[in-house]
Amino acid sequence: MKTFIRSPRIGLLILLAAVPVCALASLAVGAAGIPLPVLIRNLSHSVLSVEHEILFRIRLPRIVLAIAAGGALSVSGVLLQGLFRNPLVAPYTLGISGGAALGVALAIVLGLANTFAFSLPIAGFTGALCVMGIIYGLNAARRIKDVQGMLLIGVMISFMATSLFMLVMAMSRSEDLHGIVFWIMGSLDEPDIRLVYGLAVVSLIGLGAAYLFIRELNAMALGEQDAHHLGIDVHKARKRLFLLASILTGITVAVTGVIGFVGLVVPHFVRLFFGSDHRYVLAGAYMGGAVFLLACDALARTIISPLEMPIGVITGLVGGALFISALARKRLGVG
């Protein structure tokens, strides 16, 4: 398929402009309709009003969270797709989300939900960490021959985590069930502002760290043997990329719950437009993920206003439709 890789820099500039535009648009839409002049007045002056409260206490954190989560999941997707050389791998494929969901479900069922600060995010991250530890440990002990083996083991662990998760659900009380289901659907509605800005910082650090693996990512796109011949220690690279991607995913999932499809679809599209050079793909994926999640969130908040659709429903539907249309075009040789 034709790509637009002759001008990846222009693509980056377009995305760079799209992020604030989408953020502003997202700021303007929602259940409480705030007219544009009021919005601008509130942005330029600090006025004490209901609109001000809504904008800065409710919508702004959401927007920051959408950018951070979208960026982190997409970057993580790029890292894993690059590592496994497989466009169908997503941050959740390896069971990170399954582990997180299991951790959260256990915490809710055991009544730990409100016992200490950040209990659910900590439980989620612990679950993700356990899955990560198993895969990493098997890989480090050289029990796994190649990346395909690593991928398969990840998928199996994902299935096992999902089964255990269902077991916990089956054994839980109905009021706990609601909490679990609510969490698993994912949400950008995070009441604790510290988690929001924390994730924003983490996602940017993750992006910066990913740029330190540019050589590995670009070389491994040629295949592991070619990467080796270009002076890359493939085994080390595999471990580090996996660790970075899963920590990024684990933290994001712990804060937002399971928001699917971002980490699968966005990297795919960014590669389509930017080509195989990760120096462009990484930044493109961060911004693309941010734009995608901002747009999906705006849609989720308005489509059945004043009620809200779960964000995961929108990302799945929109992302899936985009993905299928891209694949169908590829089949037909258009574009």
Place this chain on the structure above:
Amino acid sequence: MSLLSLKSVSAGYNGRPVIDNLSFSVEAGEIVGVIGPNGSGKSTLIKAMTCFLPLMKGEISFKERSVSQMPLSELARQLAVVNQHSSTELQLSVAAYVLLGRMPYRDRWHMWESTEDVKIADHAMQQAGVMQLKNRIFSELSGGERQSVVIARALAQQPEILVLDEPTTHLDIAHQVNLLDLLRRLNKEQGLTIITVLHDLNLAAEYCDRLILLNKGNLFVEGRPEEVLSYETIEAVYETLVVVGKNPVTGKPVIFMVPEESRLATGVMQE
């Protein structure tokens, strides 16, 4: 002093050696061909020689230094490899692809190539004769073009040794000859040492200074093509009947195959 020498090297998979107790050395400025039947360990030898496969036994040294002790990026500056299976999916321009060959010269804090790198990559593309493909997309090239571009990338590594694993597979005869002519030129003009696995014995005879014939993981015989490619040797290793003649132009050995029908008809088998 040999440029590269192998001393009783064994290597393989899952604890079973595929090449066993192999020793030979390569002098600077040579073109060495590695030949042998399928499964004789040619590709394994290449993987072991380039440290992709850990050795089970023995030692490989480059200029008297153990290769396994060298940092990988340093090895990549001395020894470039053109693989049999390279990814064809890459959405990169040819220029960007060739620049990947400069990777061993940068650390992780230098993300972009220097102007020096670009100059070297340009030179490599000129040498490999792919300058006109510079702005094409790698995945859209034909097999022959792609192979030359891969060689340009290897040249951008500015290696002392170029190692190739069956570089002529999937190429038509014109592209095969062009590719090997290119390797010959690089060898003559710059003294580049070349080690290449070749399936085609006639190409090996024509272009290599020295041949290493592997059989079942062992070195069967090595020497000049005229010495190695006798019909006794080939029949013993490949277990098929051949006739060895001479290329009327170059005087190098040429191997003719004898199909079963002709074998029966002429009764060569009884000889």
